[in-house]
Amino acid sequence: MENPSVKTNAPLRLNAVGLSKKDYDGAPSTLCKGCGHNSIASQIVQVAYELSLRPHEVIKLSGIGCSSKSPAYFLGMSHGFNALHGRMPSVATGALLANHTLKAIGVSGDGDTGSIGLGQFKHLLRRNLRMVYIIENNGVYGLTKGQFSATAEEGLTLKYAGKNPFPPVDLCMEAIVAGCGFVARSFAGDAKQVRELLKAALSHRGTAVLDIISPCVTFNNEDDSPKSYGYGTQHEKPLHELGFIPPAEEIAIEPLEPGEFRLVELHDGSHIRLRNLGPDYDPTDRMAALARLQQAQEEGEFITGLLYYNPSRPSLAEVEGLRTPLAQLPPERLRPSREQLEKVLQTYR
Amino acid sequence: MENPSVKTNAPLRLNAVGLSKKDYDGAPSTLCKGCGHNSIASQIVQVAYELSLRPHEVIKLSGIGCSSKSPAYFLGMSHGFNALHGRMPSVATGALLANHTLKAIGVSGDGDTGSIGLGQFKHLLRRNLRMVYIIENNGVYGLTKGQFSATAEEGLTLKYAGKNPFPPVDLCMEAIVAGCGFVARSFAGDAKQVRELLKAALSHRGTAVLDIISPCVTFNNEDDSPKSYGYGTQHEKPLHELGFIPPAEEIAIEPLEPGEFRLVELHDGSHIRLRNLGPDYDPTDRMAALARLQQAQEEGEFITGLLYYNPSRPSLAEVEGLRTPLAQLPPERLRPSREQLEKVLQTYR
Amino acid sequence: MSVLERAQAAPLAPRPSVVNDFSLVVATANGTGSQTANLTLLRSFFKLGLPVHGKNIFPSNIQGLPTWYHIRVSHEGYIARKPAEILVAFNPATAPEDVRALPAGGVCLYHTDLKGLPQRDDLTYYPVPAAELVAGIEVPVKRRPYLANMAYVGVLAWMLGLPLSVIEGALAVQFDHRPKLVEDNLEVVRRAHAWASEHLTKRDPYRVEPMNKTEGLILMTGNEAGALGAVFGGVSVAAWYPITPSTSFMDALREFLSKLRRDEEGHPTYAIVQAEDELAAAGIVMGAGWAGARALTATSGPGLSLMAEFVSYGYFAEIPAVIWDIQRVGPSTGLPTRTSQGDVAFAYTLGHGDTKHPILLPSSIEECFEFGWKAFDLAEVLQTPVFVLSDLDLGMNNWMGRPFAYPDRPMQRGKVLGAEALEAQGGFARYKDVDGDGIPYRTLPGTPHPRAAYFTRGSGHNEEAQYSERAEDYVRIMARLARKFETARRLVPPPAVAHTPGARLGVIAYGTTRYAIEEAKDRLAQKLPFSFLRLRALPIGPEVRDFVAAHEQVCVIEMNRDGQVHGILRAELPEFAPRLRSVAYLDGLPLTAEWVMARLTEEAQRPM
Amino acid sequence: MSVLERAQAAPLAPRPSVVNDFSLVVATANGTGSQTANLTLLRSFFKLGLPVHGKNIFPSNIQGLPTWYHIRVSHEGYIARKPAEILVAFNPATAPEDVRALPAGGVCLYHTDLKGLPQRDDLTYYPVPAAELVAGIEVPVKRRPYLANMAYVGVLAWMLGLPLSVIEGALAVQFDHRPKLVEDNLEVVRRAHAWASEHLTKRDPYRVEPMNKTEGLILMTGNEAGALGAVFGGVSVAAWYPITPSTSFMDALREFLSKLRRDEEGHPTYAIVQAEDELAAAGIVMGAGWAGARALTATSGPGLSLMAEFVSYGYFAEIPAVIWDIQRVGPSTGLPTRTSQGDVAFAYTLGHGDTKHPILLPSSIEECFEFGWKAFDLAEVLQTPVFVLSDLDLGMNNWMGRPFAYPDRPMQRGKVLGAEALEAQGGFARYKDVDGDGIPYRTLPGTPHPRAAYFTRGSGHNEEAQYSERAEDYVRIMARLARKFETARRLVPPPAVAHTPGARLGVIAYGTTRYAIEEAKDRLAQKLPFSFLRLRALPIGPEVRDFVAAHEQVCVIEMNRDGQVHGILRAELPEFAPRLRSVAYLDGLPLTAEWVMARLTEEAQRPM
Ligand SMILES: Cc1ncc(C[n+]2csc(CCOP(=O)(O)OP(=O)(O)O)c2C)c(N)n1
Ligand SMILES: Cc1ncc(C[n+]2csc(CCOP(=O)(O)OP(=O)(O)O)c2C)c(N)n1
Ligand code: SF4
Ligand code: SF4
Numbered sequence A, B: 001m002e003n004p005s006v007k008t009n010a011p012l013r014l015n016a017v018g019l020s021k022k023d024y025d026g027a028p029s030t031l032c033k034g035c036g037h038n039s040i041a042s043q044i045v046q047v048a049y050e051l052s053l054r055p056h057e058v059i060k061l062s063g064i065g066c067s068s069k070s071p072a073y074f075l076g077m078s079h080g081f082n083a084l085h086g087r088m089p090s091v092a093t094g095a096l097l098a099n100h101t102l103k104a105i106g107v108s109g110d111g112d113t114g115s116i117g118l119g120q121f122k123h124l125l126r127r128n129l130r131m132v133y134i135i136e137n138n139g140v141y142g143l144t145k146g147q148f149s150a151t152a153e154e155g156l157t158l159k160y161a162g163k164n165p166f167p168p169v170d171l172c173m174e175a176i177v178a179g180c181g182f183v184a185r186s187f188a189g190d191a192k193q194v195r196e197l198l199k200a201a202l203s204h205r206g207t208a209v210l211d212i213i214s215p216c217v218t219f220n221n222e223d224d225s226p227k228s229y230g231y232g233t234q235h236e237k238p239l240h241e242l243g244f245i246p247p248a249e250e251i252a253i254e255p256l257e258p259g260e261f262r263l264v265e266l267h268d269g270s271h272i273r274l275r276n277l278g279p280d281y282d283p284t285d286r287m288a289a290l291a292r293l294q295q296a297q298e299e300g301e302f303i304t305g306l307l308y309y310n311p312s313r314p315s316l317a318e319v320e321g322l323r324t325p326l327a328q329l330p331p332e333r334l335r336p337s338r339e340q341l342e343k344v345l346q347t348y349r
Numbered sequence C, D: 001m002s003v004l005e006r007a008q009a010a011p012l013a014p015r016p017s018v019v020n021d022f023s024l025v026v027a028t029a030n031g032t033g034s035q036t037a038n039l040t041l042l043r044s045f046f047k048l049g050l051p052v053h054g055k056n057i058f059p060s061n062i063q064g065l066p067t068w069y070h071i072r073v074s075h076e077g078y079i080a081r082k083p084a085e086i087l088v089a090f091n092p093a094t095a096p097e098d099v100r101a102l103p104a105g106g107v108c109l110y111h112t113d114l115k116g117l118p119q120r121d122d123l124t125y126y127p128v129p130a131a132e133l134v135a136g137i138e139v140p141v142k143r144r145p146y147l148a149n150m151a152y153v154g155v156l157a158w159m160l161g162l163p164l165s166v167i168e169g170a171l172a173v174q175f176d177h178r179p180k181l182v183e184d185n186l187e188v189v190r191r192a193h194a195w196a197s198e199h200l201t202k203r204d205p206y207r208v209e210p211m212n213k214t215e216g217l218i219l220m221t222g223n224e225a226g227a228l229g230a231v232f233g234g235v236s237v238a239a240w241y242p243i244t245p246s247t248s249f250m251d252a253l254r255e256f257l258s259k260l261r262r263d264e265e266g267h268p269t270y271a272i273v274q275a276e277d278e279l280a281a282a283g284i285v286m287g288a289g290w291a292g293a294r295a296l297t298a299t300s301g302p303g304l305s306l307m308a309e310f311v312s313y314g315y316f317a318e319i320p321a322v323i324w325d326i327q328r329v330g331p332s333t334g335l336p337t338r339t340s341q342g343d344v345a346f347a348y349t350l351g352h353g354d355t356k357h358p359i360l361l362p363s364s365i366e367e368c369f370e371f372g373w374k375a376f377d378l379a380e381v382l383q384t385p386v387f388v389l390s391d392l393d394l395g396m397n398n399w400m401g402r403p404f405a406y407p408d409r410p411m412q413r414g415k416v417l418g419a420e421a422l423e424a425q426g427g428f429a430r431y432k433d434v435d436g437d438g439i440p441y442r443t444l445p446g447t448p449h450p451r452a453a454y455f456t457r458g459s460g461h462n463e464e465a466q467y468s469e470r471a472e473d474y475v476r477i478m479a480r481l482a483r484k485f486e487t488a489r490r491l492v493p494p495p496a497v498a499h500t501p502g503a504r505l506g507v508i509a510y511g512t513t514r515y516a517i518e519e520a521k522d523r524l525a526q527k528l529p530f531s532f533l534r535l536r537a538l539p540i541g542p543e544v545r546d547f548v549a550a551h552e553q554v555c556v557i558e559m560n561r562d563g564q565v566h567g568i569l570r571a572e573l574p575e576f577a578p579r580l581r582s583v584a585y586l587d588g589l590p591l592t593a594e595w596v597m598a599r600l601t602e603e604a605q606r607p608m
């Protein structure tokens, strides 16, 4: 069982739309054992079940990467679109223009969003397309085997990639500056917070960005100790594939209390510093959110929780004035009449 | 004469490298009369002359757009590279890796940088390539005739483009968040400030971004009055080209004093609100710069001056540890020896 | 007025009048407002019943560079480009060259402010004192140069015998019947006409007479026609990034949609998005097509390059999409305001890996309209990206045409399974060839059935749309896609064939080269008779093979450097490859009948 | 151990031994560390002097999906893929299918934990109790499964008679002579060998004997060889975006450069940038090439699509650039870890408008190295983007090869004018054909001369590099570019031709299909003799025409669906189009000699 945090649910209890939790499962994951992305997929399943989402009203979208494979691993009864690397935002835009009544859950990676896809990401936010946009952020390119992504910490040293000389792109800051009205950060292992944020995100009016730290058990690994996977491969000539990936468990932590600080140990023995936003944090102040992010960056920790919230901007579908989903218009509403053609042509004589 | 602000210079006085101001001219501009971009080109010529730049040590780069045509209109004795739409940053990166001792002046537009080129722009700043990056910002796509660019004000109504429903991308905010260490805003008509900022930018260690408001006399035109160009075209069927563009002068204003606020009238009678950053503004505080920009946005005005300055980050060439320009390495330093090949092959036996 | 006097002194042999048959060019700088005057002229000839066509040869900037507006009037109905016989010289920068380019016997109307115009004995010169003629009109000073263009309209009207009432009618259309604007402009025309009648003596042979050859016809640009066709094809999502010469396609689309596609309460039943670039535009179209809306984008060469990755996706994941490429001159930024057929081969197999795409090749506004709606049927029936390759000449210029035929069949939405069908058949396999035509079934997101969902991906998949790296699965999917392309071969519009009995020479072409070829065909009817097959789509069907088989030599005429369709035909018709000759040329200007005649004559003389 | 017992009971006719001639596949899941064991095996055979080659058929994920490592040992030197005769079944997910795929007489070594293995009477089964064999070794528990792979190495050593000393040598190379790692691994091998000797009885015919066929040879991947070639070609700027299977090219490049290209003080004389995407990678290469550095990028299909716009720019603005495309299976994301030759046609004319690019087609590590440096000479001499199209099979697998020949000529930097030359000739025209070969002169930024500068653009320009929309200027530039491509035709590496006297059949191919074809050629020498022309580059030269002319039928064999090069050859050799047959197939796996033989035999029987 991959999802320790959801073990407690009796699998066959039915929700309000008559579905069991199993009905929200996807195909078996082909990600590494212990990958943070799997934890997130589990929480999506759990939340969809708890919220009694109708699977056919949901679409799942992604780019390319380990993270972007995830949509295959949840909500098997929802349509899915595994797009091109970095281009999920545009595909989502098209899909939701065609049918703006669908609930869209997008899953991307830090490479997918922060490198090749940064432009589309920013413009998606500018248009405020109504969707949940999850970034499974591990600071590396998992699928292409361990290069730094644009969110990697400056100065971080990884075995494959060497030392990262560039400052990280903070995708929460980017989202806030781009005008996003729902920006949150969490940690894949904090199942409870991930679920709470997912639920809130699903009811947001526009794009809701969840930047979820999701450790890559395989590559985000700076430890040279024998207990890291590196032991077997570091001294070998480059191989096609990572020689050996020791089995690992997904990291699960006790939920952080509001305001709590915690040092969480990752698979390789390194630590990540998490701080839950305090109860007195005001997520409606854009500048304060940016300042808080900068402070956290300076202090080398990640703040988790809802960083910025502002539901005032209309979504793209609202701006476009859409009513009946365009994909459901009957032929007679799609093709104007013979008379209308005549009338138009009249003005060209 | 297109450049009213430089009329006072005796054309044949020679500078420290023995060149007259004319030696820094480019080809005659093919932009519209009165276009703000022409004013900026003039100031580049002036500054290059005043700083006694050696033209062969300068390269000019651009993307595609009216703005991006500018490099043809200044510094005719410098190599120029008019790249693809939105892709000047990558070309500049390559050119300056090949020869990091060149001084690079890049000219882009708001569409070129803020729409198609946003990703490259952000990643350029992340790498901190040493160059001056000028955005000739008019809020529209000039060359393709008047569509809104991503920097257009929300709610702005233009004759061609209708009403803009999306919030503007503030390229200065974007630059600051991306880690840029030199971010300034100015107004094309404020020749003195443009020159001062250009000079400072040329000596910055990394990327220096100048976001210069540069009114498009032809399309940034929301006035329906007969004195606007719209008179002749608004009621016509769409044509290939803009029917008629009345001759106009480039806007030139008296330089704003530190802290001064000014309402400047544009060609069509609309106004732009400029505020020069006060003498007590501290450009080294990143968050304060963001807050100041947000405040200006809320107040519907543009603040001009050096918004953010932080020379601490090394440039890309420094990070890469470059010494002799790579393009100037002699063959014997490019091709390792026969013995070195032998030695490498030895390890593959 | 020294020019005038000298020109008057030139000895010109008296010539018979030339009625309704001339080509005229107005040379100005852009941004001077001459387009209004030019379109007024075009429309006047049209209203007079003369077959006419206008081409704008304009620069890639906004103000101040040379622009030439070509008008061809031909009682025989020929509308291909023809070098000008009558010149309106209003641009000092090009006037010398423009005058030199006139043929003997030509006419030059010139702005009296022009200095140093070349003097030729074999031309007729008429001055146009434009500035003086607008001097008294009540408009702001700044707008005078704009109105001044109407002065040449007036002088031309005098010269050609074009009735002022016709011009008035044209101006009314041009200015959407706004009295003040019509009046201001007409006033200048009148003054110019009066001035010319008084001061000038007609010494040239050209004149117009009413005909009835445009009755019932319309005058429209190809981009407008294509956009209108798309509207009648039910387009619901459009995404694009501005690029010349596709921009006016989207402008027209927006305009038509806003009029024709609103619900009872006035809400739009469509969405148009100006994307941040062409990659995003392509992605939006893919997403929308996948979700069941008819979606299109319009672009030109550079945008096409940027869409390559998504098109490869659309091919493999089988997503309907319509992509208009209004071709301009490449490579790269090239000549953005000049016409070409330079993207055909690139579009045909756009994207990495083995890909093939149907391409529609309109040659007229009628076909722009027709392909405008048919492209959606094809895309949805075939579940694949479909290209429409127009060009700048067709897209941005005004062409005569018959009023468009209303679509003659209901929309074909292809194999889409709804909840009932799924219930009945107990599910479906997204990528399975159930019917043997290579076309699988799909469902739309939102379909209320537990077995409706499937997973779309650009990576390897089996017939059940599951991820697969198995060689057999890949081969099966790819073989089916190849089969689907054979189905496309049968579904795309067949070529238009004009067989000339006994002709040994055949010509194959597509798009707007047809006009020069059709004119050449008539003119060569005796000397070098040839048959003409006009491709209206790729892939080719059996008609093309038959045509090639029936002729000893077949010249493929196209407006690109490398003979792109010629290359495709050679590869697809290997048994006839030796007889397929490439007659390709691209300089950014539409072909002339003269060029076609010369080149065909040359080819016919070359040994087989 | 029920499997074992039952297998032992099977009646297997005694067979003569098969020495140094077998194919072996190790089936595991990825992420289990089997690659070390597999490479150790490969290297052991190599060190024993046997012609050998290994192919990894791996999945597009990181952990847990099926991986097959194929090793072919052939005393005759054949290294094409051949279906496995010996299977090491270590992956429960695929074991049933893997076993079923074995030919009669095959051998199956299986992990003793496997359940439900199919029982076949015609196979020999040997168990490998991997878990037990590592039980006592002193390593962390988590690493046991990793070491366990060495168990099958030990059992195979026993079975084949592979000396342990040879394995020790291979392990030393594999682990860069780290004693502890070598020892840990060797210990498992030893134990497994001892266990097998004690418990198993050899009943299969396969064994190895030392030879001297690999003496002096090296073993390297194509990506390493290409990267090394680039280093000896003087590469100074490299930019890329990670994508399988090109990533290991850049990894190797970084490694080689950091060793071979530092100045006296240890500073790098090169720069490598991981770009944000392939558009940026292409832009960086263009900028660097323009500024005078030898620059390259490496990518695969999706990246190639994204580079289309820049490549069109590079063609038109004439900028040297080297682009390696390590081909994987498209369209779209396709099968990212499978091999193909599916991008050739796309690359050949990549970009909108009329474009053509030289393409080098390496087939071996020697050619990867050679083209690695030659590509730069070509790119700078021709001032244009040059492609090297390798593939996943060549790029990521280890191949035997002769030690690379040091470049046999000084670097050719092309027509670059320095300050002195400019002074002497008083300037230059950037885009003028001075020498008649279509190649103009250029200057580099930073050249200290007032007339050095010129303006580079993708828009229309004249010979002086000034902006121009004039038809004549455009035609002149484009005609010169076409001429330049004819020069390229003469400069690219000529094909390798093996004429078989009297053969009526000719085969044309390129890249890694050569191995299956060469094997097929030998085997068909009597039944269906054929000549073989291996293209090493596009465009083709006169040798190809001569070859086609000399054979009645010519089959173009390639690993794609649509016969891409076949299409190019038909279009370029129209007079011979009818005799050019396409023999194309792509399923992601390298071709086998059997397939080639079957297909050629089939084609030879089809009427012309
Ligand atoms: C156009 C293109 N370029 C490159 C790739 C190769 N590629 C696949 S996934 C990936 C990076 C994924 O990183 P990230 O988004 O962080 O996802 P992760 O695997 O870390 O979850 C890359 C570069 C691709 N598929 N397409
Ligand atoms: C790939 C591509 N798409 C579209 C275009 C068309 N295009 C040329 S300039 C331009 C916009 C320019 O706007 P901006 O950068 O703001 O410059 P301005 O003209 O306003 O100075 C566009 C869309 C192009 N050249 N290339
Ligand atoms: S490589 Fe990293 S990101 Fe990819 S599946 Fe494995 S643990 Fe997850
Ligand atoms: S259109 Fe606008 S931006 Fe372009 S040149 Fe004219 S004034 Fe300048």
Ligand SMILES: [Mg+2]
Pocket (backbone or CB within 6 Å): A065, A109, A110, A111, A136, A137, A138, A139, A140, A141, A142, A149
């Ligand atoms: Mg990642």
Ligand SMILES: [Mg+2]
Pocket (backbone or CB within 6 Å): B065, B109, B110, B111, B136, B137, B138, B139, B140, B141, B142, B149
């Ligand atoms: Mg602009």
